[in-house]
Amino acid sequence: MMHILIQIWKWLMQPKLWRFVGFVSSIVGLLCYGLSSSFNYLFGDWNLLKIFLYSVFSLIISLIILFAKTWQHSTSLRFKAHAAFLVLTITSLYSFFFDKVMNGKPDAYSLLSCAAFAIMLLSLSRKTQCGFEVDLLYFFLGCLIVQLMKIKLQLFIVGAGFGYLIIILRSSFSSIDVVIYNAELTSPQAENLVIIEVNSDSLQLTSTDIGSSMVEQLSNYVKALRQENSNIIEKLGDDSGFIMSDPDFMIKALPTETIDNLHKTAKLMVSAGFEKDFSDVYISCRKECLVESLTRLGFKKLNIEDIQMLSWMEIEDGLERWIKASKLALKILFPTERRLCDRVFFGFSSIADLSFMNVCMEFTLQLLNFADAIAIGSQSPERLFKVIDMFETMRDLIPEFECLFRDQYSLSLQNEATTIWKKLGEAIRGIFMKLETLIRRNRAKAAVPGGGLHPITRYVMNYLRAACQSRQTLEQVFEDYGHPLKEYPKIDDRMSSSSSLSVQMDWIMQLLESNLEAKSKIYKDPALCYVFLMNNCRYIVQKAEDSELGSLLGDDWIKKHTAKIRQYHVQYQIRSWNKVFGFLKVKYNGLIPPKGVAKSMKKKLKSFNMVFDDLCRVQSSWFIFDKQLREEIRISIEKLLLPAYENFMARFHNIAEVGKHAEKYIKYETEEIEARLNDLFQGSSGSTGSRKRS
DSSP states (O other), X not given: XXXXXXXXXXXXXXXXXXXXXXXXXXXXXXXXXXXXXXXXXXXXXXXXXXXXXXHHHHHHHHHHHHHOOOOSSOSOHHHHHHHHHHHHHHXXXXXXXXXXXXXXXXXXXXXXXXXXXXXXXXXXXHHOOOSHHXXXXXXXXXXXXXXXXXXXXXXXXXXXHHHHHHHHHHHHHHHOOOOXXXXXXXXXXXXXXXXXXXXXXXXXXXXXXXXXXXXXXXXXXXXXXXXXXXXXXXXXXXXXXXXXXXXXXXXXXXXXXXXHHHHHHHHHHHHTTOHHHHHHHHHHHHHHHHHHHHHHHTOOOOOXXXXXXXXXXXXXXXXXXXXXXXXXXXXXXXXXXXXXXXXXXXXXXXXXXXXXXXXHHHHHHHHHHHHHHHHHSOOOGGGHHHHHHHHHHHHHHHHHHHHHSOSTTTHHXXXXXXXXXXXXXXXXXXXXXXXXXXXXXXXXXXXXXXGOOOHHHHHHHHHHHHHGGGHHHHHHHHHHTXXXXXXXXXXOGGGGGSOHHHHHHHHHHHHHHHHXXXXXXXXXXXXXXXXXXXXXXXXXXXXXHTSHXXXXXXXXXXXXXXXXXXXXXXXXXXXXXXXXXXXXXXXXXXXXXXXXXXXXXXXXXXXXXXXXXXXXXXXXXXXXSOHHHHHHHHHHHHHHHHHHHHHHHHHHHTOTTTGGGGGGTOOOOHHHXXXXXXXXXXXXXXXXXXXXOO
């Protein structure tokens, strides 16, 4: 029974049969339409000119149906689109005028012409795939149903049944297009139906009857290709350096004979209408290779939700594997798949493009999903450097995405990669905004002992210094997202011509300085307030001036903040030592008696000793982290204090009332004053934490 059905089906599939059916249907349809009332309503009564023109038109249509060539792969999509538009326009105009002039019920000729034209177009669709033949088929089936309903509503069942039969018959032609392999398989037993079954787990291929020879060959070639894949994949983990230096090593490693055999099999099966079945087998085989490669690289298959639930430590580990997997995939694996598809499906570019997309899409989406999860995830400042690594990787791989995924099937993957790359840039910008917020919200809970470095200063400066090592990337990010001056109206005019990154850095420095100035007000001692500002400003300048950060901020910025340190120094000296210097000033006009002068100088000396002791005791616990700055402050105090003290002592010794008892009032010699000054800002108590500097 099965053999009989196959023979019947084979007979129905004969091209000559359908040429004849189409030719006869065209004659019947054109003849009936010419005799129908529809023609008369639209074009009027017959005359010699109309008979001649209609005969020529009918002859041309019938000859086209009879001699149409078989186009297994039609012309371009642009041709199909224009053909479909032309058919839509003509059928729309025909329907409009037909509905306008048609009155009453259609006659039998109109019904027969619609049915005949539908069968004619079914025949034409067996030989061409231009697209318009299917549209016209549906149009005439619709006309037939509408006209039957005009005669009697119940006749809708007849029209729908006929339409269903034609559509199902055409669908069967498309899905089971059996070709007799008289060139490839000359044996009479080989002329039967071949069914290929794809099992995604084992890729087992089965066939009915004697046609299994072709299928067995395909199975053998696929197994050989899979075995070569396994051998190649072992090298991925063993010698990745060699692999990256030779991007063609994979395609070279595949035997040419195996690829040629696959191409011959593909050509045979595509000609027989089994392109989808062959593609499914091929795609499953190549996917196995990519999955095995992923496993070898340790890159896990995770969705965006799973990635966002990972700890930052796990993400960091995964990121290293992601970078390695992305580079290997875009530079080695995917180009290999592209070349292999082009060779196996040579001559069938559309099938090659679709197969390549299906092979690579899942793996590509896994890589892009990981990057997307990082881009839309937390924008904590500590993530900046890993996000920069990912941004740079994506940036470097965009040319590969553009080269590999450029056809109509895979273009969406290229667009997705570009979108995610831009998202990573937005994430970097967002992280800097988060840093700004962190600085603003860093409220002073307690004063730093001894006026030393504040943790926020150390954190921000080391952070920016490290970030600016990726200056080129950051400049690209900030330039792509526009100049931020409009967001920061208080930026100096001098920055208006600077790069976006320079403006961003200047703005963060302003936020940091404002924050530090607010924190300095916690100190009750004004002098200590300025020591705190000197320390932190000095640290800021030092971290900036010998790095990329300094070149971004500019020499003027460095000079301005160096001058700020001197201003803080002057203010510190005024708040601390002016009172001490005041005790050493001696201005007498001779009107005061010697005893009065002696008493006044004794009092000033006593006050000096007391205040100097107190200052040295207190400020020896203060801390200035920079040795050079500490020395500069000490020297500046010495230059003012020591000459004034020596001058005071000389005047004090010359007072007659003091005389030889002067030593009784003098507590410090000049050398002792100098020694006490050397003990200043050593952080002897409570400020050891400030000594640590990085």
